[in-house]
Amino acid sequence: MFAALFSVFVTAADWVSPSIDYHALAPEIILAGGVVVVLLLDLFTSENNKWMLGPVTSFTLLGSFIPILTLALSDSGTRSLFDGRYVVDNFSLTMKGLFVLAGYLVVLLSSDYLREGDFYEGEYWILMLSSLLGMVMMASSRDLVSIFVSLEFLSIPAYMMAAWRKRDLRSNEAGVKYFLLGVFASALMLYGMSLLYGISNSTLLTDIGKYVSGEMSAVRAVAILFVVVGFAFKISAVPFHTWAPDTYEGAPTPVTAFLSVASKAAGFVALLTVVYVGFPNASEVWQPVFWIFAALTMTVGNVMALRQTNIVRMLAYSSISQGGFILMPLAIAGEGDSAGAALRAVVTYLLVYAATNLGVFAVVIAVSHKTRSGAISSYGGLFSYAPGLAIVMTIFMASLAGIPPLGGWIGKFGSFQALVSAGTTWGYALAVIGAVNTVIAFGYYGNVMREMWMRPVPDGDTTHVVVPSAITVALGLTTFATLLMGILPGLVLHFGDLANLAGAFGG
């Protein structure tokens, strides 16, 4: 027995320092360095110089985009660090690029918003950078422990950011609801992960993939279900969506944009890696789960969105239903060789959705700056006094609804194509439900367009809307991206094609 105890020391003796590929880790290192720099700047500058924190944050984000580009252009292929626990492949690089650029756009949306309200500035940027660092780490994590640490790393700052309007009751409610349900989801997921570790005696996803196969015992099915449900909270899939509308409405609008785009995309990234690398041989367990999630999420999100009178609440339900569309291809990802098509569809949809939804929130922030109201009816007659805003909002709404030739169309097209090409009855059935929902979605997206173009201005106040320059830049970038991806779909499909997930389905 003592020999067994001491054998630990004998095997531990031949420790060698790990060789670290610093190029592969450069985006994370730059982001972590940015957190430290912003923190120190916040501590040692006077109140008059706090304006520089926002620009420093955005330079950090652009700086971490450079190594992502050089890694994508280098020919070294997939880089695997720490015994395969941290993998930098094309999939993770595409998603890291998405997170960093979405973060940059949120910085543009936040800077004026923060300056006008009574907010803590320095901490806001620190928390946002930390959350983005968690997301960037999530894209590369291929191990249960690093996935969980990344998830908490990206969530905990987001809980605090949701409650950033400190004196506002709704914002506090938003933060508390998000926190409580998020922690509950983490607990569920940890339980599933502990079962997975019990089954396979490893936390490495590729090892788990070997054990979670063949005859599905109850414990394997429960483990998979719990892990998937944990992430379903993060992507606000019905029936785990109840936190989303309240949190989105109460949180400061730039934070809502951040949650509905970056945080949601991070949930999808985690779901994709876990399902593709960890459970490739258990598709008979997770395919029906995703089928139900996708069908419910689309339908409930859409039906609830129809009844909303507040624009942010409507967008919250809209983002829930968009999540359902993104989930659709996962319901057939295990059929034959449709895994690749499903992955491409999800990545493409996420890219398009990120650009469009950030643009929508940019318009919401700009308009509410004048109208001081969140009601959809306050958009009445927007075209008469702010034609530019009305036109870009129409573009974004049409893109979310999926009208060609805008970005949202190519996202929906990819999802439906993946579903139909699988050639199963369940795939066709889900495609029909998706098609019906696409039509329902026109109801509330069209309603906003009708308000802007056809209704009179509610209070007759037609003074010009002053759009801050940062938001103008954000609007320009998102409009350009939405139009470009719709007109030249090959471009975004190209990114989808690049997004090969190393180790997916044993490949």
Added chain:
Amino acid sequence: MSEFLRSYLVVVWFGLAAFLVGSLLLGISALLRPNNPTSEKLLSYESGVDPVGDGWSQSQIRYYVFALLFVIFDVEAVFIFPWATQLERYGGFGLVEMAVFVAVLVLGLVYAWRKGVLRWV
């Protein structure tokens, strides 16, 4: 009983042993000690000083910040102790890694200091 469940039998035995040892010790002391209850013995213990007020009094909310600051040093200790016992083996790499780790934790303390948390107003 399967091999899998049998390995959990250890947990059951440990639980039983802990319960038996605990009740044995408490039982012996209950039998041996003199029983002389006074009202002073029911007072809440406050480091030997006469307690002021009852045990349910509100405590100063500012203490929570100190609890958070304590966590900084606590986490530091948790990681430094095992590292220090194997200092030579991890060599320069380990030293640099630990320096980075401590520096990041010290940032938390610097933050608390600059924000005036360490001052008792």
